[in-house]
Structure formats: C-alpha cells, structure tokens
Amino acid sequence: MSGLIGLIAGAALAVQQAPPPPDPAAWWSPVAPRPPAELEPLANRRLGKGEQPIPIDNGVEPLLYRLWGLQPLQNQILREDELILEVWARPARGVLQTVIRLTLRRDGRAFVQARAGLGCCAPEIGRRVDINAELGAEAAKALRVVAADPAWDQPRSVIVDYGGGAVSALCVDGVSWDVTLLARGQARHLRRACDDAEVGSIASILVQAVGASLGRDARFDAAFSRAADFSRQQRAYADLLASGGRLSPAQGSRAQPAGRLPAPGEAEAPKTRQ
Numbered sequence: 001m002s003g004l005i006g007l008i009a010g011a012a013l014a015v016q017q018a019p020p021p022p023d024p025a026a027w028w029s030p031v032a033p034r035p036p037a038e039l040e041p042l043a044n045r046r047l048g049k050g051e052q053p054i055p056i057d058n059g060v061e062p063l064l065y066r067l068w069g070l071q072p073l074q075n076q077i078l079r080e081d082e083l084i085l086e087v088w089a090r091p092a093r094g095v096l097q098t099v100i101r102l103t104l105r106r107d108g109r110a111f112v113q114a115r116a117g118l119g120c121c122a123p124e125i126g127r128r129v130d131i132n133a134e135l136g137a138e139a140a141k142a143l144r145v146v147a148a149d150p151a152w153d154q155p156r157s158v159i160v161d162y163g164g165g166a167v168s169a170l171c172v173d174g175v176s177w178d179v180t181l182l183a184r185g186q187a188r189h190l191r192r193a194c195d196d197a198e199v200g201s202i203a204s205i206l207v208q209a210v211g212a213s214l215g216r217d218a219r220f221d222a223a224f225s226r227a228a229d230f231s232r233q234q235r236a237y238a239d240l241l242a243s244g245g246r247l248s249p250a251q252g253s254r255a256q257p258a259g260r261l262p263a264p265g266e267a268e269a270p271k272t273r274q
Helices: 002-017 024-028 062-067 137-147 196-200 203-213 231-242
Strands: 083-091 096-104 110-118 126-135 158-161 175-183 186-192 246-249
Touching (some): 083 137, 096 137, 110 203, 137 175, 175 203, 196 231, 231 246
Antiparallel strands (some): 083 175, 096 110
16 A cells, blocks of 8 residues: 555656646747858848849749758849859759859858759659858859850850751750859859750850869769760860851740849949848
C-alpha cells in the first residue's frame, strides 16, 4: 500500500512541476538572424521612396527560385553601380540543371551563388548541390566587362541564318542557355538553343559565369564536362559572321527593354531613400 501511495504522490508532484504548455505565439517571436553575405549578398533591402522593382521577364517564376534555394530575382533591389548576372543551363537530354548567379555590390564585393540538381519528377529539386562564396577583386572587374558586352543588344531569342535563309535550331542534344543581366533600372534576357553559333554569340558571358562557379565543389563541376571552355561555340559564331550569316530575331521574340544599359562605372543620379 505504501508503494502505491508513493507512486500516486510522485505522479501528483510531476503534474505540479510540469512546465506550462508553450505559447503558440512564441513560435513566431524569435528574430531571424541576418544571413551571411555569401548566402544573401543583398539581404534585408527595402525599396526607398521613388524606387521601383526591376521588371523581370526571363520565364523563371519566383517560386521556382525558392525551390533552388535562391531569393527570387524579382525581389532583388540594386542601387548605384550594382549588377546581377544569372545563367540557367538546361540540357536537352537528362534532367540535371544548373543555376549560377553572380552579384556585384556597390562596395566592390562580388559573390557567386550556384546550384546543380535534378529538376524533374518530384516537387523538390533532387540531389541539390549549393555553392555560396565570395569572389575576388579580379572577378568583380570581370563582371564589369560582362555588363558592357555587346551581346546584350542582341534579340532576346534568335534563329541562325547561314546565308541561305534562317534555320530554327532543333535542340535534341546539347544545352540550352538563359542569361539575364540586371543593371540599374532594367534587365536584359537572352535565350540561346543548342546550336553552336547561337551559344557562341554569348560565349564570353558564359565563360565568366561558369568559370566563377567551378573549383568549389566536385559534384557541381561534374555537371560541366567541358568546364568553362566555350571555344568551339565561339569559333562557330565567328565562322557564321565571316561567311555572311547572322542571327535573326526568332518569331515571337519579345523586344528588349527600351533604353540602354548603364556603362560600367557610370554615375547614378542621386535619389532620396527612406
């Protein structure tokens, strides 16, 4: 009997000492820590008075960016002489895709965010590999050069005219590329199919973006069998131009934004910020 009484007393004491149920509102109360610059180079920015988001028209929805662990490009706020270069690689065969984003801040620091993964067959991105790193000063200078590349004045989508008429590329092998440049106030987007001449027209952009992301994770590097070598595509584009061919706007290709991209180092008109 004494054992039973002790058991009951112990249970009663445990009930008395049990902590109160958690406050549901406390679930939302902790302050979210500021992410490191390597993960979010432009974290915690807000639009100031008179500022507007840069219109993005590259075919990538905001929720797709979040599946890849990236802030939507539509949310990025650039100021002064900042820019973002983004590259999507989509092979015609297989489901392995890559995303590379290079960000240059007004303080001169540059960052790379790169992702590789299986973009098929499940709601999430399978076997995703993440790279978040700061780039050196030389990479920042190279980004300025990329922003001035004349390729950004090309049509958004193209077909190849080898001199005897335009031929639309049928992408049954190889890689299709989407490249987007955000500079102050506007965005430029280029889509290139598997044709070597098409890809060669943006080869200098791809060399910089892919080259900045390699050498950090062997699994990511394995997605690029030729690393950052686009010399074959560059030669194909040069041969196309030398033979009198050209890239013509594809049917239905939307026009690039009006106006020009700001030149590297060009001063911005002062703005009042909140």
